[in-house]
Structures are given as C-alpha cells and as structure tokens.
Amino acid sequence: MANMNLYSRGDRIFVWMNMFLVGVFTLSTLYPFIYIAAISLSTGFEARAGNVVLTPVDLTFAAYEYVVAQPEFWRSYLNTFIYTIGGTLMSLAFIIPGAYALSRPRLYGRRFWNLMVAFTMWFNAGLIPFFLNMRDLGLLDSYFGIIIGFAVNGFNVILMRNFFEGIPSSFEEAARMDGANEFQVLWKVYVPLAKPAIATIALFCIVSRWNGFFWAMVLLQDQQKVPLQVYLRHTIATLSDDQEFSDTLFTQAYSVETVTAAIIVCSIIPVLLIYPFLQKYFNKGIMLGGVKE
C-alpha cells in the first residue's frame, strides 16, 4: 500500500480528502487545550475582554504565581499523588493474584467465581447503597477509604484474566517441574510475561485515580484530604463569588479566567508527561483482552 502511483485518480482524491478530515478533527481536539494555555498566560484584562484566541496576549505568569502561592493547591496536589500511587498499587495487588487464580482451569468453582466478577460489570447497587456501605464501614473522610473503596473493577479483572489465559500452559508446567509454588510461578514467570497487560491496567487505574472527582467530593469532608480535582472544582465554583478575589482583580494581572486556566494546565501536565510512555501499551492491551469472548 506504499506506492501512491498505483492508485487511480479517484483513490488519490479519497485519500487526500480523508487526511484533510482527520486533520480537521485532530485540530478541533487540540485547539481547546491551546486556547486554555493561552488564556493562562495572558493578563486578566485581555482574557476578560475576549482578546485571547490562539496565543497569549500580553504574556504574564501572574496567574501561575497566584496558583502556586496557595497552600491548598499543593496540599491537594500531594493528595492526588497519594490517591493515585496508593490506589494503583492497591488495585494491582487485588487484581493480579485474583486474575491469575481465575485463569487456572483447575480452580474449583471457576465458573462461579468468574460469574461473580462479571456480574458486577452489569449490575451494581448504585450511588446510595454504595455510599451507605462506605459510611457503615467507617470509611468516610479517610485516605484509606478512597484508596481501597475503588480498588477493583470487574473489567480490569477480566482483561487480566484473559491475558493470563493466553499464556501457554507449558510455561507454568516448566516452572512447576523446577519446584516453583503458585506464588513463584505468578511472580517469576507470569508477571514478567504479562507486562503489557499490567501496564494497560496500571494506566487505566492511574488515569481514573488522577481524574477521580465525584466520590472524593462525596466521601471527603475534610478539605485537607481532598484531591486536586475537588480543589479545582471548588476554585472554579467559588472564585467568581470571592469578594477578596474580586477586590484585588483590578490591581492584579490575573483574573478568575486566567487562574482557572492556570490550575487546569497544572493538573494536565503530569498526564501529558506519563501519557506517551504508557500509550504504546494500551492499544495492544485492549486488543488482547477486550475483544476476546
């Protein structure tokens, strides 16, 4: 398919038309991010006046200076790291051994255990019973509650199980001949072989933890414990009503819009840093696990 000259004229028009449309879609995906970055680097006055379209007007870092001077910003940033790292490790600790056991054909009651996982993908009790349960377990307003309460996701377990099932049993047999127990088989043979699948699931966990908002908002009352997303939401919602803030507005180079944009940029940056490294895995990971069955 490499040689364009092989194509008829109609094919060439089709190919170029197609590239053009994909290009337009891609630019429309990219533009809002560029726009927000430009707002965050403009002065409050220019942003307010609607003069920012593509590039910063009257370049200034004032909004960033305001953001990094807020202790709550750093506190919530740190909290997000705690929830992301703790939550992802917790998820892997539950999912990897569990999925390995589920993938072994000799596991007694295997159909039942698998059904137990799959059922949660189709039916869950919903908001209120989940909330009441967290409260009854004493997990409101606690770091641990957020970390453990969302550790397992049925889809991730099935993805991991399917991957383990795809590994030829000769690997396990060889390791067992050498006297390895189940834990050694999993840790020394299966985990190294399953790296792409583990990376995929880790990526899903990291992303959902980093972005987690609703339950953090509902379960955490203590503002010292809230993650970045809740802080961001709170800031967007209250900044424009903040009397102190609007009083300083006319003497400062920042505004509600530029500060909001600056916090948005700050919270996207870590995602952008980690994204290229893990992106190469998830295409493969989804094809491996998702389409099967």
Added chain:
Amino acid sequence: MTDSAGHKSRFEQPSRVERIVDTLKRDWQLYLMLAPLVIWLLLFLYKPMYGLQVAFKDYSIFRGVANSPWIGFEHFETLFGNDQFLRALRNTVIISFWTLLIGFPVPILLALMFNEIINHTFKKWTQTIVYLPHFISSVIIAGIVITAFSPSAGIVNTVIGWFGFEPVYFLTRAEWFRPIFIGTGIWQEAGFQSIVYLAAIAGVSPTLYESAVVDGASRWQMMWKITIPSIMPTIIIMLIIRIGNILEVSFEMIILLYQPATYETADVVNTFIYRQGIQAGQYDFAAAAGLFNAVIAFVLVISANALSRRYSNTSLW
C-alpha cells in the same frame, strides 16, 4: 473397596465434600490468591446490593439497614408522583437517545478514516492526539467548557461577536445545555472509542483486500464491501453495550455543568439521586430511584442482547 495401594476404586465416587477438601489441599495457594479479590467484591459491591432493600424501607440511620421497618412500594409510588423525578427520567432518555444517535457512529467513522491513512507518522500523531481528551478529568473538561462558553471572555462568544451577534449566556440557558453536553461528550470520547473498531479492522484478513485489488476495487469500495461488513459484529456488540448503559448518562459532567437555571433540560436520574440522597439525606427514596434505574438498564441490556442474537447471530453472551 480399596486396591492394594490404598486407592479407592473408580466405582466409588468421592463425595462432594471430599472433593472440595481435596482441591483445597491441593490448590490452597490459588484460593489464597483469590480470597482478597472475592472478599473485596463481597464487601464493596455485593454488600451494597443487600443494602438496596432500603428502597423498600423507611430507613433510619440509627436503626441501620436491617432493622428499619419495611414499607413496601411506597417510595416508588411517591417517585412516580414526583414531577422532578419524571422530568429527570425524561431528560435521561432524551440525552441518552441523542448521545447514542450522534455519538455512536462517530468513533466508527473515525476508525474507518484512520484506517485509510497511508502516511504512518500522520496516523500516529493524529491518533495520539484524539485519544488524549479521554485521559483528562471531567472537572478539567468542564473548566474548559465553562471558560470557552463564558459570556465575556469565552472564545465561542468572541467568534459570535465577529459575526455581529450578541453574546449568549450559554450555560444558564436551558435550551443550550443538551447540545453543549452531548457535543462535549463526543469531543472527549469519540477518539478513544475508535480503538475498539481499529482493533477489529486490524483483525480483517489481508487476503480479502488483496483479492479485491486484483478485481480492481477502489479504496472506497473496499471500505464499503470489506471493512464495514467485517467489523459488523464488533459494531453490534458495542451497540448492545451502549443500549445497556443508556440510563448511565455520565452524571459527573452534568453535576459540573448544570445549575438550577438549566435543571429543566439537564437534570437526569443520577443527578436527581445525588441531590435527593446525598445532599438532602433522603437515602431510602433516592435508593428507590437508583434501583428503578438499575432494573431498567438490566432489562435493556438483556433485551438488546436477545434481539441481536435473534437477528444477527451476534451477542454478548
């Protein structure tokens, strides 16, 4: 009956209990690995299902789930006499319907378009970029939407101004909520959802295309006659999944974008449950709304699956 080596004869089947004891002895390590997962599921997903009974109870925090008195279907009766609930139900169906109608074909179209790109670098870069919004939190997306649609500073009103129109307070206008919400959803997820179809396209046998080339087919014809029919099963499966989730409007985004002025068109069942239950503390009443939602969703997915199995031989189970 035992033979000389002490083994039971094959005519004497071990009892169920003995089999379980044997397998426990042999595979105790596997069960040890499985146990945390099963305990987690029981504690965090199955125990709340038991707690669903509050939908049929006059729930009191002090008495707890088990000891609160039963009241039957009273909450459900109240629910169907509640204008706000009926409005939320109607909004859920309308938003889901349009999201499905407009949002479902877009990722398929995108996947087909990506598949027709020959330039490898261009393909890689565009794909990487359109997946990106999926990984950005709804709070940030909502922040971007609020900024972009703001009446004074927003780019949308700036552009409208270029054409000589008055600025519109989009997010306070009920008639604008749905287009903005649905458009945002497509913008955010269409790219990432195309992965599934790209995976399906990757699985199409190359020999089909080779023989089509020999027959002189154009790229357009190959797309219509080979690619689309080949990924039809995937399309149908995704459609079943989407129909099953039709009442699961992504309420996080709605909570972030709506305000009392737009409840008229924006309030859905899940946001209604959030306000009635968690904010107002009417747990039992809100749980009833949640149960109604879940049962309808369950029925929808089972019916969609059954219809698909009958008419297209493709199904989820």
